[in-house]
Amino acid sequence: MDHMSIWRYFLLASCMLLPLCLGQVSKEDCKPFTVPPSACDSASSYVACLYNNQTGVLELEDPDSPESINCSPGTICYREGKETNADTPCGPPPPTCTAEGYFAFRDSEYFEWGCATYYVCYNDGSAAKNLKQAIGTCSQGFEFSETTKKCETVSVAGCSVPAPPPPPPPPSPNPKPTTSAPVIPVTPAKDCPITGERYPDASCRHFLRCDINNKVIRYQCPWRLKYDETKKLCLRKVNCGARRLIM
Numbered sequence: 001m002d003h004m005s006i007w008r009y010f011l012l013a014s015c016m017l018l019p020l021c022l023g024q025v026s027k028e029d030c031k032p033f034t035v036p037p038s039a040c041d042s043a044s045s046y047v048a049c050l051y052n053n054q055t056g057v058l059e060l061e062d063p064d065s066p067e068s069i070n071c072s073p074g075t076i077c078y079r080e081g082k083e084t085n086a087d088t089p090c091g092p093p094p095p096t097c098t099a100e101g102y103f104a105f106r107d108s109e110y111f112e113w114g115c116a117t118y119y120v121c122y123n124d125g126s127a128a129k130n131l132k133q134a135i136g137t138c139s140q141g142f143e144f145s146e147t148t149k150k151c152e153t154v155s156v157a158g159c160s161v162p163a164p165p166p167p168p169p170p171p172s173p174n175p176k177p178t179t180s181a182p183v184i185p186v187t188p189a190k191d192c193p194i195t196g197e198r199y200p201d202a203s204c205r206h207f208l209r210c211d212i213n214n215k216v217i218r219y220q221c222p223w224r225l226k227y228d229e230t231k232k233l234c235l236r237k238v239n240c241g242a243r244r245l246i247m
Contacts, residue, residue, distance in 0.1 A: 097121035115159035204240035
């Protein structure tokens with residue numbers, strides 16, 4: 001199926017929504033959105049409707065030969081709308097098409113159609129690839145979503161009812177405490193008389209060791225062990241005395 005055939009199929013399938021597809025107008029086209037009620041019989045004209053007191057339904061004012069009323073210049077006839085006191089079903093057209101696709105139409109100068117109405121820009125299939133335009137209206141209870149480019153439920157579309165904000169990002173996990181102890185350089189040689197000698201620290205979980213160049217390095221016992229100042233080893237059961245348990 002070529003590009004032009006695809007769009008013809010789309011227009012035929014969408015004729016219930018698009019005023020450009022309207023053929024012979026009937027009482028089913030009468031909508032109570034204007035005063036008096038009316039029905040579009042083309043993209044730029046409409047016919048008057050009235051209530052049948054006997055049946056209680058809307059009907060064409062003259063079903064045998066309905067009189068066509070032209071829209072004002074520069075306006076088009078909208079088959080659907082939500083306002084109940086407008087004079088005509090005619091309103092300003094959507095913006096000029098500059099690219100193919102589905103677009104939201106939020107104008108509300110004449111009707112409160114904004115959330116339910118959208119327009120389609122499509123290639124007419126000619127060599128010049130001219131862009132044509134058609135109007136669509138979502139079914140009752142649905143609105144056009146500018147995000148998904150289709151009719152969605154009111155809560156999802158985010159037009160008349162704002163869409164819920166996205167959830168906040170998950171909190172970053174708490175950083176794990178480092179197992180390496182900070183290096184504390186000490187200058188006097190008397191603090192390190194013997195290279196490799198170990199000394200207790202103020203923390204029971206740490207000890208000091210004399211390394212080369214007469215520098216004291218502070219180490220942490222692994223696996224939550226404690227430093228035994230008598231045995232000079234990291235052990236499980238240690239009497240810390242006055243030394244505190246500092247991580």
